[in-house]
Amino acid sequence: MILLLLLLLPAPALSAPGRTRATIPGDVPVVVEANHLLRKGEGTLVASGAVLVTRGNDTLRAHQAWYDPRSGELRAEGGETEARVMARVDEGEGPLAIEAGQVTRLGSGRLRASGAVHLTRGQDTLQAHEAEYDPASGEVQAWGGESRARVTARLAGETPLTVEAGRVTRVAAGVVRAFEGVVVTSDEETLRAEQAEYDPQGGELTATGAVTLEAPQGRVQGERVVYNLRTRVIAGGEVAAAVPAPDPEADVTYHLRGQSIRGAWKGEPGSGLPQEIVLERGRFTTCESPRPHFSVDAREIVLRPGQRVVGKGVGVSLFGTRLLTLPRIAVDLSGEKDAPGLFPRLSLGQPDTVGLRSDWRGTLPLGGAASGYAVLSARHLFRIGAGIDRFGSVPFGLRAGYKEEASSRFVSGLTLTVLPAFTFYLPAAWSPDGPLQVGLERMPPSARLYSGDIEGERWAPGRRYRLIASGCAGRFSEHPTEVTANRLSFSGALEVRPFGVLPRVQVGGALRGRVGYYSTGTRYGVVSPELSLYWEPSRRDRLRLDWRHQIARGTTPFFFDRIDAERSLVLEWRNRTPRRALALKAELDADNGGLYAWEIGYSRRLECLQPGIVLSQRGGDFGIGFTLEIPGLSTGF
Structure with a gap:
């Protein structure tokens, strides 16, 4: 009535x-x-x-x-x-x-x-x-x-809302129809349309004609939008959506446009789960321009803000030119520095002269994941690294490369040729009761793990200590020393999770070790206690100090295996705003004095892209690199 x-x-x-x-x-x-x-x-x-x-x-x-x-x-x-x-x-x-x-x-x-x-x-x-x-x-x-x-109607019930329009009609079943400049508000959400109909029985709001739905979690525009105020599920045809990234400091908005959209606009109340939006035959970008600098066009796009975006039947375009056509692509949106990027990175420097590097990671049909990287170099032709996490708790990788960079303070331009080498890790984790919680943090395969010593990444909740380890077996050739030998190596570390000692100050530590066995009959081992100090004077500034004491025993035929300095101090400062990033890093030799490695990086956002430059020197090698960061999709230095 x-x-x-x-x-x-x-x-x-x-x-x-x-x-x-x-x-x-x-x-x-x-x-x-x-x-x-x-x-x-x-x-x-x-x-x-x-x-x-x-x-x-x-x-x-x-x-x-x-x-x-x-x-x-x-x-x-x-x-x-x-x-x-x-x-x-x-x-x-x-x-x-x-x-x-x-x-x-x-x-x-x-x-x-x-x-x-x-x-x-x-x-x-x-x-x-x-x-x-x-x-x-x-x-x-x-x-x-x-x-x-204007006519103003205030409807109580499970989902209270206010309807404002030039004309409002309510029929006996309780359905409300509004016409002429309709504005519907509920909680922090506002919908504007030419016409709207609200069914209080199902909590469904149907709007047509230049529809705009605005809320803290984003904006949706289209000619027809159906929004369930109870389930927070949205659907529509020929729509455009703008969803801000969860981190307001990022200053990034995800833009979607396509034939139809559906998804959980707010997620389950109180669950803490991010919303999920599914776009059919549409385009995804973080560039608001009518002709975006970059875009992903796909048959289906699934967006989980702050986590990932997955496309099926994908075309990736840069400056309006299609670069890649893939059956499927998954892009990490978490902002992790070592996450695979969407577009290749351009580098220029001593190891490669000019080169392009691309990292990728994808899921396997029957579970698990595969990851890897590829570098196309004008100087060293082509090199790759790949890994597969398919066997449950034992990640396993395969690595092969031609003249990989192996920076050393002893020999300039040091590179490696790696014939297929197998990399493996300890089983998943064990965490006994009691104050000393020792367990293995699962380490997804990544190019960084293949190319260097084991390093911890994100910590599992509640873990205060962890033990991580890996091994690698393969045939290595070093240039220009022209040393070739079979190499079996094991790496491990016991890490202490950083803990607060003062406001904005944290301290962490680790005991790392590695040992290599060579076909020449020699072996070389290194034990390295480390102490780290972190200070964040503001949300945009981060300072880090690492003290490392490396104790080496034995001999190795390779220069890339040798320690750079027995005792070293690493100082690093990073400052990052939504539109600019600056990083300074220096490594000091505490025994002999002097600076033996440094790195300077700077990038600035220009419209929808953020180009950057990185200058570095280690030993006798000097490098200059250029990065092209896509805010919200890829990271720079």
Whole structure:
């Protein structure tokens, strides 16, 4: 029935002294009580002064009223004293209270109200310039009037919302339809459209015509959008969505446009899970330009903000030119520095002269994951690294490369040729009870693990200590020393999770070790205790100090295996804003004094891209590299 909630009016009272009362017979008698009553010659009854009209359970209060017994029309007005007409209609859905400057009851039983109309039913309210109520169908229609006043409806219930429009209709089933510049607000969400329909039974809001849905979690635009306010599931056709990254410091917005969209707009309340949006035959980018600098066009795109975006039937474009066509692509959005990037990285320097590097990671059909990297170099041709995590708790990798860089302070331009070498890791994890929690943090295969010693990445929740280890077996050739030998190596580390000692200050430590066995009959081992100090004076600044003491025993035929300095101090400072990044790093030889390695990086966002430059030197090798960071999709130095 009606959607408008009205003020309940008191039951009719008996005539007071000095009052006049008249009863008009009919199917339902009409009782009129007022200070003055006048019956005109044609039978019209005129009442004035605190008028009270009662018809069954319906009541009306006004300053003046006119009743025509021939047509059955009753008209009431508030009068010049600004008194209001108060009507109470008791129908199937519950009492409906009407307050207005003028109320007319037509012979058909329809009620018409005008002049600052206020309708109330239960906790629902409606305000309009004009309104009409049909008791037979329970339909309410409200208009804003020629003064361009707006109709405002406030709907209580499981999901309270406010509807503002030029015209609003409520049918008996409780469905509300709004027309002409519709604005619907609920919680922190606002929807604008030409037309909208709300079904309180299912909590579904359907909007058409230049629809815009805005909320803290993003914006959706389209010609038709269906949004369930209870389940927070959204669907629509020919839509565009803009979703900000979870981290406001990133200053990144994910833009999607396609034939249809569906997904959980807010995720499960209280679950902490990110929302998921599925786009059919659409485009994904973080560049708002009509012609984005880069984009991913796909048959299907699944976005989990802050985690990943997955595309099926993908075309990757840069500056409007398609670079790649792939059956599937998954891009990490977590902001991890070593996560695979979307586009290759350009490098220029001593090892490669000019080169392109690309990292990738993908899931396998029957579980597990594969990862790797490839470098196309003008100087050293081609080199690759690959890994597979398919066998449950024992990650396993295969590595092969031609003239890989092996920076050393002893020999300039040192590189390696690696014939297939197998890399393996300890089983997943064990974590006994008690204060000393020792366990292996699962280490996904990555190019960084293949090319250097084992290093810990993200910590598992609640873990204070961890043991990580790996091994590698293969044939290595070193250039320009031209030394070739079979090499079996094992690496391991016991790490202490960084813990706070002062506000914004953390301390961590590790005991690392590695040993190599060579076909020349020699072996070489290194034990290295390390101490790390972290200080974050602000959210954008991070300073790190690492003290390392390397103790080496034995001999090795390779220069790349030898330690750079027995005792060293590493100082690093990073400053990153949403549109700029700066990094400085220096390695000092504590025994001999002096600086033997340094690195400087700088990048700045230009429209939708953030190019950067990295200068570095280690021993006799000097390098210059260029990075192209895509904010929100890839990282720089």
